[in-house]
Amino acid sequence: MTRPLDIVVIGLSLSSSWGNGHATTFRALLRGVDAAGHKVTFLERDMPWYASRRDLAKPGFCKLFLYGSVDELMSLHGQKLAGADAIVIGSYVPDGVEVIDAVADLAPKRLCFYDIDTPVTLSKLRRGDEEYLARRQVPCFDVYFSFSGGKILDRLRDEFGARRACPLYCAVDLERYRNTGAKRTWDLGYLGTYSPDRQPTLERLLLEPARQLPEMRFVVAGPSYPADTAWPENVERIEHLSPSEHADFYSRQRFTLNVTRADMIAAGWSPSVRLFEAAACRTPLISDWWEGIGHFFPPGEAAIIAHSSVDVVRALTGVSERRRRAIAGTAYDRVASAHSAEARARSFIETIESVAPKTDLAPRHCERRLPA
Template sequence: MTGPLDIAVFGLSLSSSWGNGHATTWRALIRGLRRAGHRVLFLERDMPWYAGHRDLTDPDFCTLDLYDSLDTVLRRHTWRLRAADAVIVGSYVPEGIALIDRLAALGPRRLCFYDIDTPVTLARLAKGEEEYLARRQIPLFDVYFSFTGGPMLETLRRDWGARRAEALWCAVDSDRYRPTGDAADWDLGYLGTYSSDRQDALKRLLIEPARRLPARRFVVAGPQYPEGIDWPANVERIAHLPPDRHASFYSRQRYTLNVTRKDMAAAGWSPSVRLFEAASCGTPVISDPWPGLHEIFPDAVLSAETPEAVVALLESQPEQDRRAVAARAQRIVAEKHTGMARARDLVAAFAADTAPRTSLRNLERMRE
């Protein structure tokens, strides 16, 4: 495949990073595509909870269209969706099931799914919960891009009928996520929206160490945390942190914490966008352990399962070792996990895709 590509994306959000990690993932990837000369149309459902928290309204790296209904957006862009080199639907897109069926019926050149939540998606489908993707739709996609790699890719092909499953991890815009030189204000910090299945790990790996180390300073940034959480006095809370403040936030921490949702930790090979962002800022990462962590970041991420392990790192790790692990992670991200690198991965996957387009109608005929 040569020459610039025309790509249409239906994603959860590009305009607002409030309460989600999708926005910065899409921004890094699409900026990489734009720098490589490709053209992207991003189609986002205009949702009220994002409308009040928009931190990107007029991107200079793609066309952003906020739509109010499927009828509206499909009518407005039918010609481009049919002519595009690829149409990509992301996870958690509102009315995703209806959208995928209607896109398949249009017969685009290439229809793909980018699952930024693969283990959660498959766990829900296994229980019969179909919110943004139906199980029957997985074979429709020319490529099922998964932010989880490792054994999950074979599972998608073998057990779920994916025609092709390719890892497309999150990525970071290294121009925006880099050390700022700010002095350290906190010994350990965490950036993430509240999630009930991450909260136990947050308690174990940050809140409890904060209780044991009252002279140390901690910070948790992110929205939607319940009022009843008993935060120690030395834990600062920031309700929402827009992306233009992320680099400074990470740079002001001696260490940053990465905690993983349970389904993703069980599947492994699911590095979060926050992990890449912190590493790109030169901040050493302490993560809960999961399969693939040290293969993706060999000798470059610290892992801890207990409060004692976190306390030991904060109190006893030599400064030269702290700086060395951060430098290794920063190099790995710069080489393999920038938006430009991920854009190359995406385009390479398209170039390797030689299978004919399978329309919804043809698929139904195959099943009869």
């Protein structure tokens, strides 16, 4: 590192993890960036939904500022943005298209996009839905960091004109996610906000096994589940868990379940942060299948792949304690070596530093012609 970078991130949320995976992802990454000696400022739109549910109002690893509108963002922080070594704008930022245009007009030294929802974003753009990113803006970024890897990076370049598309998977803070030694409470658990496209899989891979195994205990944690959801009697419900409670939650499970959104399955190479968190706590994974999962967690060695309730029941009743521990240990080793916050931060910083900073004051007009 030649000198510390001054990085500004404009993201959906850092202060509240309620109902979104962005906060957890940003927290792990930015802790790693801070530990490497760089300076980070996070700018977050002050939204009512998060205002009443903040669980990290004063992060110790970066400066956090809230703003009320795009005009306020630019009036209060325009000078800081213009002088930053790099600006990173995240997906699902409110009024994101307007934010990107306003920031681009400042002629920033380096302008990046961090898409924590890449498959969803591209599906929206193909439909003409430009909720937080316009198709014309994709080529404006020096780097398009993508939550998803694999073939989706080729589509970003070839179909949408991204200058440089790089994977930036989520990561886990190994200091905060570790086995707590808590007494085991559940045989199988799941952590995730309700999503209509995930619910059939949750039904198949957790609720149905719970009905078949009434002597075992299950748990589902996360908000927004419909009031009329038919929960079996042996499934405990937890409305919300703050990140500070995640490690204990995983440590109390014999196995943990991962359920992937349909867009992420279709794209492949989109590991959920929950996979890394559970593995860091040495809780063995049962997951649905998606292309690329073997790169992160080889089936049978670091995770159990389940296609049906039969697979889950077989795992809960037939996997020995010795094999369970071996699967958990292999998953932990893979996460610790390649998917820690420090490892991800190094990749993030190295990519930013590889981009020559813009030195002229001409604004970045995000209207380049896309490839034919």
